[in-house]
Structure formats: C-alpha cells, structure tokens
Amino acid sequence: MSYWPLVGIALVVIGFALRFNPLLVVAVAAVVTGLLGGLELVPVIEALGKAFNDNRYISVTWIILPVIGLLERYGLQQRARTLIESVRGATMGRLLLLYLGFRQITAAIGMKDIGGHPQTVRPLIAPMAEAAAEKSHGELAEDDREQVLGMAAATDNVGLFFGEDIFFAIASILLIQGVFESYGYPLTPLQLSVWAIPTAICAFIIHGGRVLNFDRRLGQRTGKAGGVA
16 A cells, blocks of 8 residues: 555645645645556546536535625625615614524525625625624724624524524435434434424524624623614
C-alpha cells in the first residue's frame, strides 16, 4: 500500500493554514492525489469533471450570489432600512419574531430555500433589524450592532432547523424513519413529521423569548425603552 496519495491531505491543511484560495487548494490537492495514486493527468481531470457534472445542482446555489451582489450594489440594504424606519411601531424584536414564524412555516411546507443567509438575512433581515434597533434605541455601539446581526442570523437558523422536520419529504425525516425501521419500529414519515410540530412550537417560544428579551436588554443598555416589545 502506498501512502503517497495522503500528501493531498497535507496540501489541504497547509493551503488552508496559509489562507490560500480554498477552491484552488482543493483542486490542486485532488490532482496531486490522483497523480500520486498512479493515474494519468487526463483521467484525473476527467474524474473531476464527472464529479462536478454529476453534482452540478450544487453549483446552482452560486448563481444567486451575483444577483444579490448587484442588488446590494444598487442600494438594496438601504431600501430595506428605509422601509423598516417608515413602519410605525416596528422594533427589532417584533421584526425577528415575525421572520422566525415565516421561516418555520415556509420550511414546514418544503420551501426551505425561500430564506437563508445569503439571499435573505444579509441583504434584507439584518439591515432591517439593525435599522429597527437604531430607531428604538438610538445609535448602537459596535458590539451591540454585531449582536443584532448575529441574532438575525440565529433566527434564520432556528426557524429552518426546527421547521424543516415538519415537512415529511425532507432527508432528515427519511433518515430517522430508516433508523427506527432498522430497530423494528416501522413509522411513516408523516407520523414523524407530526411529532416534530411540538418541538417547532417550543423552539418558536424559546427563541422568540430570547429575541424579545435581547431587545429589552438592548434598550436598557442604551438608556431608551422604546424598543420594549
């Protein structure tokens, strides 16, 4: 057995440690591993091309990034901030609570890609939450602003994680079904989905409480109570 192909792993570690371009590091490591494994250069490239073609649906995700970049370039975040500032009674807590419910419901019916960090949180929810917090509490300190952005991202995570299990055709439900069936407990995906509803409700209550409590504490730190939801 030859251990030379393991050099590819070392290249990945070194490349990431030196902060080289991750895509370039992985591609070079794959080619080096193939060559050290006894393959010719052309078969190695063919294998990489076949793997990309077989999993090309993954690359569709990247199509949205230039679109989001263009929208931000032409003022999407500023428009989002202006919109939330014009809504009477809008607070950061209420905004994130509303988004949490929206994220859970849409994920529960299989629309898990309708939200997300690149396409929704960064260009819309985060700047709107920041604007709502500033509207209620005044100018934020840098640490407070970072916590607002982090809470916006966490809200998306919680909503998706505890909402998608209600959708019976999701991969996690099918995996759970397979595990139970292997131990002699035959359950349908629908049965598992139904029992995910109480967990989703608890997640909504717990994280919703965290969001509202954070809004209150933010108001106390800034000396303004206008953001108490």
